[in-house]
Amino acid sequence: MATPHFTERDPLAPGFWNERFEQQFTPWDQGGVPPELMRFVAQAPEPLTTLIPGCGLGYEVRHLAQAGWPVTAIDFSPAAVAMAQAALGEFAVHVQQADFFSFEPAQPVGFIYERAFLCAMPRARWSTIVAQWAALLVPGALLGGFFFYDEAPKGPPFGADRAALDALMLPYFALIEERPAAQSIAVFEGKEQWQLWQRR
Numbered sequence: 001m002a003t004p005h006f007t008e009r010d011p012l013a014p015g016f017w018n019e020r021f022e023q024q025f026t027p028w029d030q031g032g033v034p035p036e037l038m039r040f041v042a043q044a045p046e047p048l049t050t051l052i053p054g055c056g057l058g059y060e061v062r063h064l065a066q067a068g069w070p071v072t073a074i075d076f077s078p079a080a081v082a083m084a085q086a087a088l089g090e091f092a093v094h095v096q097q098a099d100f101f102s103f104e105p106a107q108p109v110g111f112i113y114e115r116a117f118l119c120a121m122p123r124a125r126w127s128t129i130v131a132q133w134a135a136l137l138v139p140g141a142l143l144g145g146f147f148f149y150d151e152a153p154k155g156p157p158f159g160a161d162r163a164a165l166d167a168l169m170l171p172y173f174a175l176i177e178e179r180p181a182a183q184s185i186a187v188f189e190g191k192e193q194w195q196l197w198q199r200r
């Protein structure tokens, strides 16, 4: 494979991600559906209307849709959306190009799935992300997925400091479940927690 060459350095810009997808340089991509999400879906009393922000290749879409969950996956990179749609076949309809910060769901969201979206963004952006999560979820609704704890100053991925992330999350959410990720790819190894947060 050719050596990747990037011109965009700002992870807040769609072009940053787009040129990485176009060159198939996706070191954050875990290539499948994590067991924690499978268990969450299997144990849920009823299907939840799900939003996946920054879905990348969106493997989880097929799993959720096959389980009968109404799912919408969004990404602002056209290349990511095209690749996800091509891979998802009949489930491509669940993926759309949209910016998380201005996205307005067609129906109320019961579950937001987080995977390598928060850590894709500089920490200065995190309060806006958390506020948008909160705005999208009614009281009692759930936010679940993987949170990366690491204090290296440079990213992406940008890791969290527990106290700092708690300070952002706890005004809106209660942490109702947490355990270390069962299967992490190298970049997140030993620093990734599965967490389930409930909107207050």
Ligand SMILES: C[S@@+](CC[C@H](N)C(=O)[O-])C[C@H]1O[C@@H](n2cnc3c(N)ncnc32)[C@H](O)[C@@H]1O
Pocket: 011, 012, 014, 017, 018, 028, 029, 030, 053, 054, 055, 056, 057, 058, 074, 075, 076, 077, 080, 098, 099, 100, 101, 115, 116, 117, 120
């Ligand atoms: C590190 S990747 C993670 C992709 C996927 N969740 C995964 O785990 O493989 C971050 C993704 O978020 C997308 N993204 C970043 N900012 C976004 C925004 N404002 N709106 C929608 N997608 C965004 C990027 O295009 C990229 O696909």
